Amino acid sequence: GSSDQRSETTVVFAASSLVDVLNDLSNDDESAFVRAVMSFASSASLSAQVVDGAPVGLFVSADRQQIDELVAAGYGLSDPRVVARNSLVIAVEAGNPLGIQTLDDLTRSDLLLAVAAPGVPLGEYSEAMLRAADIEVSPVTFEADARAVLAKVVLGEVDAGIVYATDATSTSDVAAVYVPEADAVAIEYFALEITTTPGRSSALLNELLGERGQQALLQRGFVLP
Amino acid sequence: MTLVADVRRRIGSLQLDASFSIDKGETIAVVGPNGAGKTSLVRTIAGLAAVDEGRIAWDEFVWDESGSGVFVSPERRPIGYVFQDHALFEHLSVLDNVAFGLRASGIGRRDARTRARVVLEIVGGLKFEQRMPSELSGGESQTVAIARALATEPKLMLFDEPFAALDTSARAEARRLFVAMANPSMSRILVTHDAVEALTLADRIIAIEDGSIVQIGTPSELLAMPRSHFVAEILGLNALSGQLNGDQLSIGSMSLTVGAHEALDGNVIAIIRPRSVSLHQTRPEGSPRNVWNSSVVAVDRTADRVRVQLGAPLNISVEVTPAGFDALHTEVGADLWASVKASEVAVHPA
Amino acid sequence: MTLVADVRRRIGSLQLDASFSIDKGETIAVVGPNGAGKTSLVRTIAGLAAVDEGRIAWDEFVWDESGSGVFVSPERRPIGYVFQDHALFEHLSVLDNVAFGLRASGIGRRDARTRARVVLEIVGGLKFEQRMPSELSGGESQTVAIARALATEPKLMLFDEPFAALDTSARAEARRLFVAMANPSMSRILVTHDAVEALTLADRIIAIEDGSIVQIGTPSELLAMPRSHFVAEILGLNALSGQLNGDQLSIGSMSLTVGAHEALDGNVIAIIRPRSVSLHQTRPEGSPRNVWNSSVVAVDRTADRVRVQLGAPLNISVEVTPAGFDALHTEVGADLWASVKASEVAVHPA
Amino acid sequence: MTTRARHEQRAPLLLAVLGTLAVIFFVLPLFALAVRVPWSSLVDVLGNEATTEALMLSIITSVITTAIAVIFGVPLAWLLARSTMPGRQMIRAICTLSMVLPPVVAGVALLASLGRRGVVGQLLNDWIGLRLPFTMPAVVIAQLFVAMPFLVLTVESGFARSSTTAEEAARTLGASPWYVFSRVTVPATRSAILAGAVLTWARALGEFGATITFAGNFPGATRTLPIATYLALETNVDDALLISMLMVMLSLVILVALRGRWIGAIGGAR
Amino acid sequence: MTTRARHEQRAPLLLAVLGTLAVIFFVLPLFALAVRVPWSSLVDVLGNEATTEALMLSIITSVITTAIAVIFGVPLAWLLARSTMPGRQMIRAICTLSMVLPPVVAGVALLASLGRRGVVGQLLNDWIGLRLPFTMPAVVIAQLFVAMPFLVLTVESGFARSSTTAEEAARTLGASPWYVFSRVTVPATRSAILAGAVLTWARALGEFGATITFAGNFPGATRTLPIATYLALETNVDDALLISMLMVMLSLVILVALRGRWIGAIGGAR
Ligand SMILES: Nc1ncnc2c1ncn2[C@@H]1O[C@H](COP(=O)(O)OP(=O)(O)OP(=O)(O)O)[C@@H](O)[C@H]1O
Ligand SMILES: Nc1ncnc2c1ncn2[C@@H]1O[C@H](COP(=O)(O)OP(=O)(O)OP(=O)(O)O)[C@@H](O)[C@H]1O
Numbered sequence A: 001g002s003s004d005q006r007s008e009t010t011v012v013f014a015a016s017s018l019v020d021v022l023n024d025l026s027n028d029d030e031s032a033f034v035r036a037v038m039s040f041a042s043s044a045s046l047s048a049q050v051v052d053g054a055p056v057g058l059f060v061s062a063d064r065q066q067i068d069e070l071v072a073a074g075y076g077l078s079d080p081r082v083v084a085r086n087s088l089v090i091a092v093e094a095g096n097p098l099g100i101q102t103l104d105d106l107t108r109s110d111l112l113l114a115v116a117a118p119g120v121p122l123g124e125y126s127e128a129m130l131r132a133a134d135i136e137v138s139p140v141t142f143e144a145d146a147r148a149v150l151a152k153v154v155l156g157e158v159d160a161g162i163v164y165a166t167d168a169t170s171t172s173d174v175a176a177v178y179v180p181e182a183d184a185v186a187i188e189y190f191a192l193e194i195t196t197t198p199g200r201s202s203a204l205l206n207e208l209l210g211e212r213g214q215q216a217l218l219q220r221g222f223v224l225p
Numbered sequence B, C: 001m002t003l004v005a006d007v008r009r010r011i012g013s014l015q016l017d018a019s020f021s022i023d024k025g026e027t028i029a030v031v032g033p034n035g036a037g038k039t040s041l042v043r044t045i046a047g048l049a050a051v052d053e054g055r056i057a058w059d060e061f062v063w064d065e066s067g068s069g070v071f072v073s074p075e076r077r078p079i080g081y082v083f084q085d086h087a088l089f090e091h092l093s094v095l096d097n098v099a100f101g102l103r104a105s106g107i108g109r110r111d112a113r114t115r116a117r118v119v120l121e122i123v124g125g126l127k128f129e130q131r132m133p134s135e136l137s138g139g140e141s142q143t144v145a146i147a148r149a150l151a152t153e154p155k156l157m158l159f160d161e162p163f164a165a166l167d168t169s170a171r172a173e174a175r176r177l178f179v180a181m182a183n184p185s186m187s188r189i190l191v192t193h194d195a196v197e198a199l200t201l202a203d204r205i206i207a208i209e210d211g212s213i214v215q216i217g218t219p220s221e222l223l224a225m226p227r228s229h230f231v232a233e234i235l236g237l238n239a240l241s242g243q244l245n246g247d248q249l250s251i252g253s254m255s256l257t258v259g260a261h262e263a264l265d266g267n268v269i270a271i272i273r274p275r276s277v278s279l280h281q282t283r284p285e286g287s288p289r290n291v292w293n294s295s296v297v298a299v300d301r302t303a304d305r306v307r308v309q310l311g312a313p314l315n316i317s318v319e320v321t322p323a324g325f326d327a328l329h330t331e332v333g334a335d336l337w338a339s340v341k342a343s344e345v346a347v348h349p350a
Numbered sequence D, E: 001m002t003t004r005a006r007h008e009q010r011a012p013l014l015l016a017v018l019g020t021l022a023v024i025f026f027v028l029p030l031f032a033l034a035v036r037v038p039w040s041s042l043v044d045v046l047g048n049e050a051t052t053e054a055l056m057l058s059i060i061t062s063v064i065t066t067a068i069a070v071i072f073g074v075p076l077a078w079l080l081a082r083s084t085m086p087g088r089q090m091i092r093a094i095c096t097l098s099m100v101l102p103p104v105v106a107g108v109a110l111l112a113s114l115g116r117r118g119v120v121g122q123l124l125n126d127w128i129g130l131r132l133p134f135t136m137p138a139v140v141i142a143q144l145f146v147a148m149p150f151l152v153l154t155v156e157s158g159f160a161r162s163s164t165t166a167e168e169a170a171r172t173l174g175a176s177p178w179y180v181f182s183r184v185t186v187p188a189t190r191s192a193i194l195a196g197a198v199l200t201w202a203r204a205l206g207e208f209g210a211t212i213t214f215a216g217n218f219p220g221a222t223r224t225l226p227i228a229t230y231l232a233l234e235t236n237v238d239d240a241l242l243i244s245m246l247m248v249m250l251s252l253v254i255l256v257a258l259r260g261r262w263i264g265a266i267g268g269a270r
């Protein structure tokens, strides 16, 4: 019956930048992710759901703080593992009509810039990068997540936005401008097996860390740990 | 006594205060000026409002009692109510309006409709059974309201001016029906402004003024001795207040000689029937002891009679035949002579 | 002619078809059975509905013309309308209801209220000027509706049964007012079910049945020769259809001898006044040529007269004095003899 | 020439102008959206099982929500409008507060009460092992909490405006309070109830914040169309817009069909 | 003992039960939330300028939105209910669609029409240099687009239910269409208009998706309280809840104050 099926499937909570990778995997008949159910949301609301007893097997997040809190609260089956890395880029309109090449270009007064809000992981990373480069920008908006920043660029409402490299490459509507200052911030995705639903989460984690998973991550622009 | 009512209730600035009772099968008419509290009284009996003080009882059941706090809600009183403004259900067809009470008592749709049709047939509303209330004329809507209240075969029917919007023939028909409907197990309260209705349809009449009952009695009792100007007026009589001194009655500046009466010097009400006054172009000679000069204030003419309203010194209505009126060659504003026999001026203590 | 109306309009299953005109200052009464189309006619004249075909014109202005498509909306017709169901503004006090039309025409609040008070005073509504419509009795509400329509001093007043909810004295007062209000610059249309109102208040009467005008004429013309049963009935006359052959009139199984008349053998309407019929306990001897035996179907009694409804073979109303009635010692269901002089049976072509 | 009956009331100019501006304001974004949507990929998107699953889930849950809202909301509205229970003002205000909460906070409130650690949720969990969050019922609860006040307020205003005369007439005809309610009060207020139901349904259909917080985002169980759209905006804006347009068109059909049936059956000219 | 007049209609049992359950359903989460909120840090949060700024912005924009919605929405509702303009059904449906759109998509639609590259926005930008997104007017526009249909539908149902007799009476008294509308139609429908305005205001106050998409998130200009709450949830849940509770209490005061003034003035027993 359906309850059998339910017990067989494992729920994976993942940061939304991982949507494509995990979808790729679950479309692969030989992958363990075929039987997985994916749930994407902001790290904060996912971890709130974990605390509230959501039947989660594996939690993959870019938010170190949330992961640490879950571990501290005893939700981790084992220590968190880094499964991938990402980096920041400047997303600009396809073809880069304004010729943005460096972080400094973001300070141009006629330029509309979107960044992620302080508090969300991307916002914290962006701020760290700008702080390290000692560059003061005046964004017109502080978006809630990478998706929102990217959407503003895609729709042409802003000229540039700071996003994850994987996001910028996921669509042909924008061009990614790589800046050396991005190397100053290390963006890591942690995977944590959750205690609430122990089961086949280890198989999933192993696959992510193994050949098939790493290949999929590479394909979507992630850097391997 | 089937219904025993002692109703005291405040409505806005009106203090309603009415005690009366009704026998099984009896029909009581309630008359009174606009705003006297007739509708308020009927609503209280129906249970749409409660008495502030007093008691309403039906047979051995108490419906409403201020002392004990007992209150039987309207749906559990065996009543039918024809509202002054009809209050039809706008979302139901005429037929379903009439069937409503039956349906509410648990009768199936088909049976209820069949019985509703019978009632509609009786009141002459079958021809528009399929219409919605918004498609009815004023009189048609009143017909439906009557049928709807009758359909549940209530033990006490409350009619609030049920015939006001009906045309002449529908009204005559409705009155005939009203008489035919009389049955020993149904008591009826009929609010009306129409003297003919009150006098011919009711066993007793209650006259209310300003919230209080001024007179209760059979039609002939009221006709014989109306206790107030309003009662006289609604009955089509002239009632005049004056002081009696021996056989001399003074009303304002006028003095009339009255006929045989008990000794009741002092304030009296004099009743003069409109028919008993004669009108003349010139001062009449002969027997009548009371003759005066007056002017015509208004003339109401129908096929068979003319009602002439006279002005000072005595504001009274006089009824003459059309031929008699034409012979007077008079008109509104003109002067003429009036006379009335002493024996036609009846007096009662005020 | 101030108003020239030729109204053809379909309302549900009713085909309204009425042509008539009204002079300046004239008062026209519209009578007819329930559902005849009186309200519909008045609504069309008010501009709340348009003619399907026809034309309504006021002086040199066309208000509504199907051919040209001209249509003047109600607010630009100089009319006042007293609705059958009053249609007061529930959210405004009585005073502001009356002041509404004045305010709408741009008069300031204070002035409008002052003038509204004057009108309310005239109709006797000043005592409840501060009340809300939901706090009025039926008659009070009608009084306000009249005042509201009068306040704007319209040139054409449309009254839809304006006195139906009024008590006897208020009604008498309202009628007096109605007469007093007559002025050469205001024409009036009065829908009524009351014969006295139609006969005494109107210059001419329009009788409508089933959407069509069956008779237009002055009150005396209608009294002299009612063209239909309904018209006769509303006027309080008996109208009987029969075949005339020489001076013999056959009505069903009855045969009556009629008085002097033009040669009009064939289908006729016979008019018999209720007063001209005499009732007797035993078969009367003497002059009346028409004598027959009948039974009492209904009795309507008022202070001054008793109306007796007779059954087969001739369904007519008879009016006698209370004394005369009492002398008959009769009651509903009893048998008695009736007689009428040949000269009292008037015949008209059907 | 229009077929407008000649006697009908003309729209006051100001009304016509303001109303027309409002129409333009509503039409413009929808038009722009329709232009932007890549209709060519319609077939692909429709073929995507995840999308249709989300669409179905949205339709089912929003309809269930609306039905429950009517069943509980109409009685509540009646109590607020007609009964004389004490503290009525306060209860009314409280019952409409959930509209004002940011939806995400509404979700937190639901977790705090019906979640595993919630005031009541804990009892449910301990006693009957019932765990609401992350299930389809949770979606309905989230939608109800946020959308039902729209029904309550609309219907209450309907009850407040409907005259009580017909109800009184019904009572004198022997109808029990329940019969009066169901056969007189409700039919007389049906246009308000319908309006309230449409508002509730619409609000439920678009609900996002409370749902994702309280019910999570599980395909087939709690991933409603708004959530799917939100996520799709990240990867594939065009798909997201296309899905939305589908939903819009579906709603359009339902709205057009619904309203024509109910409104306008009342009244009539003489 | 209550002070209920003896003759008043008793609530049918079923209604009382259903209504009470509904009340519990609404009260429970709010109660749980109130329990969970760290009231001790109230002073800190209130002292936080960013929070009060967001609160003020929310109040100001939602009030402006409500005012504009009434000004344009009531005429629109009138046209839908009373005029015989062609395509009325279609226009009504279109004007209520924005309710059904997932708010984020509504934001995209607004960008597509009024954004820098939008159908109309581009013209505005090129001709008069007007750029709406990321400004306070954009917040109002986003709220209007999403919330105004609630007013339109509620008021239309009010107009549809109000009898036209009083309006006819007003016309025979010489009142122009506009006078009839403003002095008879609107007062007779005031409870529906108020209900619609409250719904709109509530919806606007809680608006998140369309606002953040169309207007973005800039402190002082477009960061409304729901946005601030959403972001605070990422970092400091307690603060977010506290802010929300403040908003709830503010709304409570307003709702209690408002409704008492309007409802219940109608009717009266004889
Ligand atoms: N809700 C109310 N508030 C204040 N006064 C009211 C209210 N309802 C009725 N009244 C007043 O109470 C009095 C009695 O009203 P009621 O309707 O009983 O009179 P009525 O005798 O039926 O008159 P009518 O013959 O005109 O119908 C009237 O003066 C009326 O104005
Ligand atoms: N909207 C409608 N649809 C169908 N029929 C209607 C509609 N409105 C009125 N009627 C019918 O049209 C006819 C004329 O109605 P109208 O109100 O004009 O009658 P009336 O002469 O004023 O009657 P009453 O004396 O009873 O007031 C009636 O038979 C009525 O039922």
Ligand SMILES: [Mg+2]
Residues within 6 Å of the ligand: B038, B039, B040, B084, B160, C137, C138, C139
């Ligand atoms: Mg009354």
Ligand SMILES: [Mg+2]
Residues within 6 Å of the ligand: B137, B138, B139, C038, C039, C040, C084, C160
């Ligand atoms: Mg009529």
